[in-house]
Amino acid sequence: MDDSHDFLFSQSLTGKMSPQREKTGITAHMKILLADPRGFCAGVTTAILRLDDALQLGTPVYVYHEIVHNTWIVNDFRRRGVIFVDSLDDVPNGSRLMFSAHGVAPDIRRIAAEKSLTVIDATCPLVNNVHQAALHYEQQGYKVILIGHRGHDEVTGVVGEIPNSIQIVENTAEIELLPFRRNEKLAYLTQTTLSVTETFKMIELLKERFPQIEGQPKSNICLATQLRQEAVRKRCSESDAVIVVGSRSSSNSRRLAEQAEACGVRSYLADGAEDIPLSRFTGSETVLITAGASAPEHLVQDCIRFLQKHFNASVVNASVE
Numbered sequence: 193m194d195d196s197h198d199f200l201f202s203q204s205l206t207g208k209m210s211p212q213r214e215k216t217g218i219t220a221h222m223k224i225l226l227a228d229p230r231g232f233c234a235g236v237t238t239a240i241l242r243l244d245d246a247l248q249l250g251t252p253v254y255v256y257h258e259i260v261h262n263t264w265i266v267n268d269f270r271r272r273g274v275i276f277v278d279s280l281d282d283v284p285n286g287s288r289l290m291f292s293a294h295g296v297a298p299d300i301r302r303i304a305a306e307k308s309l310t311v312i313d314a315t316c317p318l319v320n321n322v323h324q325a326a327l328h329y330e331q332q333g334y335k336v337i338l339i340g341h342r343g344h345d346e347v348t349g350v351v352g353e354i355p356n357s358i359q360i361v362e363n364t365a366e367i368e369l370l371p372f373r374r375n376e377k378l379a380y381l382t383q384t385t386l387s388v389t390e391t392f393k394m395i396e397l398l399k400e401r402f403p404q405i406e407g408q409p410k411s412n413i414c415l416a417t418q419l420r421q422e423a424v425r426k427r428c429s430e431s432d433a434v435i436v437v438g439s440r441s442s443s444n445s446r447r448l449a450e451q452a453e454a455c456g457v458r459s460y461l462a463d464g465a466e467d468i469p470l471s472r473f474t475g476s477e478t479v480l481i482t483a484g485a486s487a488p489e490h491l492v493q494d495c496i497r498f499l500q501k502h503f504n505a506s507v508v509n510a511s512v513e
């Protein structure tokens with residue numbers, strides 16, 4: 193996704209060392225806390241398996257947008273004959289087309305039908321639930337406030353279900369500006385991969401401004417996203433730094449990096465070991481490694497091997513339990 197939060201790959205979000213561990217010199221025995229759970233969620237696993245299956249039947253297979261937001265996975269599928277498109281104009285009539293885990297708007301389904309495309313729908317069921325809730329609220333006469341990031345594939349798909357009855361808000365400032373009245377039928381929905389902490393704050397503010405508003409008490413953030421954030425929140429205070437294996441385009445990976453920074457621990461978003469800035473880890477005694485829901489485990493293991501090679505690191509499982 194293309195968020196307004198702008199930080200670079202492999203750059204600390206704050207650029208600060210954690211105060212309790214500022215040191216120099218190579219550490220002989222770094223400890224790696226390996227977050228559990230981390231990495232692939234069920235929705236991503238299913239989408240990848242379905243694309244693998246489609247490739248068994250031959251190429252090309254077209255995919256509308258990235259199958260999941262991970263650079264390594266997209267490049268690997270591209271190499272194997274998958275063609276990623278941002279417009280169905282680029283898909284020849286009669287081809288096979290996959291919808292990614294993030295889902296699509298009804299307009300895209302309509303165009304696919306008009307072009308006689310064979311559709312393989314890998315939309316995550318949890319995203320589908322948000323689409324269904326949006327339709328339900330509109331049918332009942334509600335205006336819907338969607339907490340999410342403009343331009344993210346998932347948000348674009350949900351908005352496309354009820355374009356005349358939905359408004360996106362990205363932050364608390366935008367909630368303050370909402371034009372609705374206190375007696376209007378209102379409901380809220382959320383993107384599935386947001387920060388739990390920030391989203392709860394926004395929901396509380398919505399309830400303050402519009403006491404009549406309805407919605408899921410705990411948001412529509414999926415359990416996979418919640419648990420990965422919880423693992424970082426619970427264990428990052430033991431760490432000098434957090435490495436989040438994931439791509440910049442991945443919403444849930446970026447939220448993990450932000451979670452660490454919110455705890456006062458510097459974080460690095462890395463597509464792989466090559467993105468880890470070695471010099472920034474000199475003197476680090478404990479490093480928490482996690483991975484976004486679309487990041488493959490072999491990239492996590494590459495990062496571990498990299499730290500083992502340079503810092504003689506040992507690995508300890510760091511579960512949320």
Ligand code: SF4
Binds near residue numbers: 293
């Ligand atoms: S992050 Fe959550 S909503 Fe997105 S694909 Fe995974 S399980 Fe589904």
